[in-house]
Amino acid sequence: MTPYTIPAQTRIGHIHLKVADLDRALAFYRDLLGFELITMYGDQAAFVSAGGYHHHIGLNTWQSKGGPPAPVRAAGLFHTAILYPTRRDLAIALQRLIEAKYPITGASDHGVSEAIYLNDPDQNGVELYWDRPREQWPLTADGQIEMYTRSLDLHGLLAEAAS
Missing domain, CATH: 3.10.180.10 (2,3-Dihydroxybiphenyl 1,2-Dioxygenase, domain 1)
Structure with a gap:
């Protein structure tokens, strides 16, 4: 049996990051890198994109507001x-x-x-x-x-x- 391979047209659509401070994260992703703000969910989440896509990056403080960065020597996003x-x-x-x-x-x-x-x-x-x-x-x-x-x-x- 031939092993399954994912279709060649498959793309990674977006990421969602836990952040400690939403305004600080927006200053980086929107103001410095230039992503456009698509929408906010109150003061807890923001969605930014390039070219008007619904979102390439989600930023939220739902579990991380005021929290420290993830440990470097732990499993997680590189x-x-x-x-x-x-x-x-x-x-x-x-x-x-x-x-x-x-x-x-x-x-x-x-x-x-x-x-x-x-x-x-x-x-x-x-x-x-x-x-x-x-x-x-x-x-x-x-x-x-x-x-x-x-x-x-x-x-x-x-x-x-x-x-």
């Missing part, structure tokens, strides 16, 4: 990955983070993509990235995708923001 459509879009996001003096925890070239890493105000990991066109993905000798982690040329990336 990071949320936000895919930008172009390298220039990622460069603009990086420029905004730098101008806001927002701490960046890493930057990597993965061959298939380029990524900037940071933590949101609740210490949830966030990856901002763009995918290179598929025909540029590195392959092994037997045709498998070859991902790696190398230093990202931040100056080269930032040059894209100016163009």
Whole structure:
């Protein structure tokens, strides 16, 4: 019997994050990263998106208002990955983070993509990235995708923001 594989068109639609302070989370996701506020559920939850979708990110304080970040050395979310459509879009996001003096925890070239890493105000990991066109993905000798982690040329990336 052939093993089941999920349909190729399947996508991860949204994430929902527990946050300690909704206004602080909105200042990050809406004001800094640029997601648009779609709706609020009173003062306990907010839904934000790119391009008017019902929501890409849900933020709530239902179980976490005023609480501490989740422990680093525990099971749970490693990071949320936000895919930008172009390298220039990622460069603009990086420029905004730098101008806001927002701490960046890493930057990597993965061959298939380029990524900037940071933590949101609740210490949830966030990856901002763009995918290179598929025909540029590195392959092994037997045709498998070859991902790696190398230093990202931040100056080269930032040059894209100016163009």
